[in-house]
Amino acid sequence: MTRTVELPPSALPTDLLDLLPAGAEPMAWLRRGDGLVAWGVAARCRTSGHDRFADASDWWREVAGAAAVTDEVEVPGTGLVALGSFGFADEPGDSLLVVPEVLVGRREGRAWVTVTGSGGTPALPDLAALARRERPAPPREVTFADGAMSGAAWESVVADAVGRIGEGDLEKVVLARDLLATAAAPVDVRWPLHRLAGDYAMCWTFHVEGMFGATPEMLVRRERGLVTSRVLAGTIRRTGDDARDAGLAGQLARSSKDLEEHEYAVRSVAESLSPYCSSTNVPEVPFVLHLPNVMHLATDVTGVVHDHHESAGAAGASVLDLAAALHPSAAVGGTPTKVAVELIEEIEGMDRGRYAAPVGWMDAHGDGEFGIALRSAEVDPADPATVRLFAGCGVVAGSDPAAELAEAQAKFLPVRDALGPGPA
Numbered sequence: 001m002t003r004t005v006e007l008p009p010s011a012l013p014t015d016l017l018d019l020l021p022a023g024a025e026p027m028a029w030l031r032r033g034d035g036l037v038a039w040g041v042a043a044r045c046r047t048s049g050h051d052r053f054a055d056a057s058d059w060w061r062e063v064a065g066a067a068a069v070t071d072e073v074e075v076p077g078t079g080l081v082a083l084g085s086f087g088f089a090d091e092p093g094d095s096l097l098v099v100p101e102v103l104v105g106r107r108e109g110r111a112w113v114t115v116t117g118s119g120g121t122p123a124l125p126d127l128a129a130l131a132r133r134e135r136p137a138p139p140r141e142v143t144f145a146d147g148a149m150s151g152a153a154w155e156s157v158v159a160d161a162v163g164r165i166g167e168g169d170l171e172k173v174v175l176a177r178d179l180l181a182t183a184a185a186p187v188d189v190r191w192p193l194h195r196l197a198g199d200y201a202m203c204w205t206f207h208v209e210g211m212f213g214a215t216p217e218m219l220v221r222r223e224r225g226l227v228t229s230r231v232l233a234g235t236i237r238r239t240g241d242d243a244r245d246a247g248l249a250g251q252l253a254r255s256s257k258d259l260e261e262h263e264y265a266v267r268s269v270a271e272s273l274s275p276y277c278s279s280t281n282v283p284e285v286p287f288v289l290h291l292p293n294v295m296h297l298a299t300d301v302t303g304v305v306h307d308h309h310e311s312a313g314a315a316g317a318s319v320l321d322l323a324a325a326l327h328p329s330a331a332v333g334g335t336p337t338k339v340a341v342e343l344i345e346e347i348e349g350m351d352r353g354r355y356a357a358p359v360g361w362m363d364a365h366g367d368g369e370f371g372i373a374l375r376s377a378e379v380d381p382a383d384p385a386t387v388r389l390f391a392g393c394g395v396v397a398g399s400d401p402a403a404e405l406a407e408a409q410a411k412f413l414p415v416r417d418a419l420g421p422g423p424a
């Protein structure tokens with residue numbers, strides 16, 4: 001039984017993360033203070049392998065079909081909702097969807113709580129009492145070390161990839177590396193979530209079962225049939241000096257290397273959406289997205305979902321079907337996708353886990369949002385004092401390995417900083 005009740009917005013704290021209890025499987029999906037926080041597990045589906053998206057979709061259709069729901073708000077994100085996080089590669093591809101016991105949402109001035117339980121009408125939580133608890137403590141004595149590869153070794157992998165591109169095997173490949181953060185005690189993930197949501201409010205701050213981060217890239221949003229995808233590719237680091245950064249933004253917008261890399265990513269998204277959408281709109285020129293650490297070339301691709309799609313049933317493709325069709329886009333895989341993914345597997349030297357793969361939420365109508373899990377990290381389930389950070393870069397013919405390493409370092413910054421002490 002699932003029940004959504006409208007709340008006066010004043011019933012919620014400014015920072016929804018203040019509601020998250022420790023140790024009760026906290027989950028989050030937030031941007032500019034709005035979004036969802038959730039905890040407790042009413043139902044969970046784990047999938048893996050090549051069919052991980054299809055299996056999760058089947059499970060969701062079954063759960064949604066059988067659910068008894070009362071929903072007095074009826075906007076995307078109310079009623080039965082699952083949060084999910086998927087594996088990047090087909091192997092092992094470990095993925096999950098979770099229906100939380102409690103979900104609190106806020107969107108454009110409306111607020112709600114959804115509770116799900118088995119048997120009887122589930123009770124509403126005491127949100128005022130939850131919001132009064134103490135904030136989490138920062139991780140203590142955090143040290144960082146190289147993950148699978150040193151920076152120098154990774155540069156030589158990037159150089160190999162540039163060689164393969166030169167030989168004509170492929171046009172672009174996105175290569176990533178990892179860092180290991182070790183703290184003196186288990187990391188309370190609510191601390192970095194507070195920091196990320198505060199410092200990167202324009203990004204989507206997420207957490208699902210240990211995978212957390214603040215991503216600037218919306219793989220796909222579906223809202224009453226309207227589809228949006230924010231494509232990012234092409235990056236320049238910020239200096240912190242506004243006048244210089246404005247000059248760099250202009251340089252980025254004219255850089256043929258970055259425009260080429262961006263074009264591949266936009267094309268792959270538009271092509272993947274076209275079988276599912278009756279009209280797609282692709283702006284001709286990207287805009288420059290300014291983040292505190294880097295600037296990206298960005299394009300918002302939009303479309304309208306067909307009412308019918310052979311693989312998706314009467315309601316058209318759900319946001320999860322669309323995420324499955326789009327993953328891995330050229331922003332995280334490369335071009336052509338198959339060759340790029342094989343090259344990643346061959347030379348990257350690590351398992352990406354759920355990094356660079358869809359993370360987000362969906363409702364029973366098939367609406368929802370899946371971002372790409374970038375600027376992200378995973379708390380080690382076997383040792384929660386260890387956190388693995390990920391960052392990657394698009395490599396094309398003109399890439400310089402040292403510059404790509406510096407770009408990856410800049411992309412580690414959001415999570416690196418979030419694990420440190422500071423205002424929460």
Ligand SMILES: C=C(O[C@H]1C=CC=C(C(=O)O)[C@@H]1O)C(=O)O
Nearest residue numbers: 232233234235331391392393394
């Ligand atoms: C792979 C990452 O970024 C992607 C998204 C935006 C820009 C990118 C770039 O310019 O290389 C990457 O394709 C990452 O942040 O780990």
